[in-house]
Amino acid sequence: MLVKDRVIGLILEHLEVDKEKVVPEANFIEDLGISSMDLWELVLIMEDEFNLEVPDEDLEKMRTIQNTIDYVEQRVGKEIPE
Amino acid sequence: MDPKPLTGQRALITGAGQGIGREIAFKLSSLGASIAVNDLVETAGKETVNLIEAKGGSAVFSGFSVTDFAQVQEEVKKLEKELGGLEILVNNAGITRDQILPRMKFEDWMEVIAVNLTGSFNCARAASRVMVKKHYGRIISLSSVVAYLGQVGQTNYAASKAGLIGLTRSLALELAPYRVTVNALAPGLIETAMTEKIPEGRRREIVKAIPLGRPGRPEEVAELAGFLCLPGSGYITGQVIHINGGLFLG
Secondary structure (H helix, E strand, O other): OEHHHHHHHHHHHHOOOOHHHOOOOOEOOOOOOOOHHHHHHHHHHHHHHHOOOOOHHHHHHOOEHHHHHHHHHHHHOOEOOO | OOOOOOOOOEEEEOOOOOHHHHHHHHHHHHOOOEEEEEOOOHHHHHHHHHHHHHOOOOEEEEOOOOOOHHHHHHHHHHHHHHHOOOOEEEEOOOOOOOOOHHHOOHHHHHHHHHHHHHHHHHHHHHHHHHHHHHOOEEEEEEOOOHHHHOOOOOHHHHHHHHHHHHHHHHHHHHHHHHOEEEEEEEEOOEOOHHHHOOOHHHHHHHHHHOOOOOOEOHHHHHHHHHHHHOHHHOOOOOOEEEEOOOOOOO
8 A cells, every 4th residue: 555545544534624625735734724732643643553653853844744745655665565 | 330430441550559559559440440550669569469469450560760751651652562552540659858948959859840740741741642542541640739738848849749730731631632631639638658757746737727637548539530530530621639628628
């Protein structure tokens, strides 16, 4: 499975956001209107899902959906086993 | 009523080797929870574990120091894996280093803040990461009536216990969207090893000021902690609950 698709899947599953707003360039806080706590929750869920640990300083790198996909891909590659 | 409403839940209780912490461990175990007993004194902590097991409960010992940020994060993660989750945290570990402020050593100030306040931050930080993901949790911190009334010789202790109230209220707001409740208990004079150190004369004076006319028992505090952990207590959050025989009425 593509990491990109899984990240978007997790956002749709765990954050209460309009599906049509979930586009790569969307900024979590400005465009999706989610709180910093919700964003942090998403990171915790991604840590479990992709079996990685995100240092707190790396949270800054995840401002948009694309940033987040890039970050996870950089850490675990573009694909994960189904 | 289900006699074991906490069956399947896991509770970490710091400073559970004696006193109020041990009684809370017994209470939560009697309600069905599996207990992680934390205490710096290994023999005391393991005794609590043995006593729980002797009553048919399930418990493990975890001897980390609540003051060590990195160790707490690591150990809580380990406990979560070992127990299969973590639904309840009781920040009970606490110390006193009494002295009037003009004579108080810097170390005595720092040590009390480190254990009572920073220790609770360390544990709440680690536990909240588990609870937010699961959208369920109960965090209870042991404050004190001294946070409200003050006490000669306890500026460090009173400050730490008042600090816990601010921590409790703010964390309650942060975690409310995730169905994690965060509350504090503010016990008055309770019969424990810690309050045994109060000089007899002073102790008599305090007891005289308690409308119910006696010190409280650790089991009575544990009863309240148990109540807050029940599934039906999920609408109580950000509160400080006084348990002091009427010594302070809020």
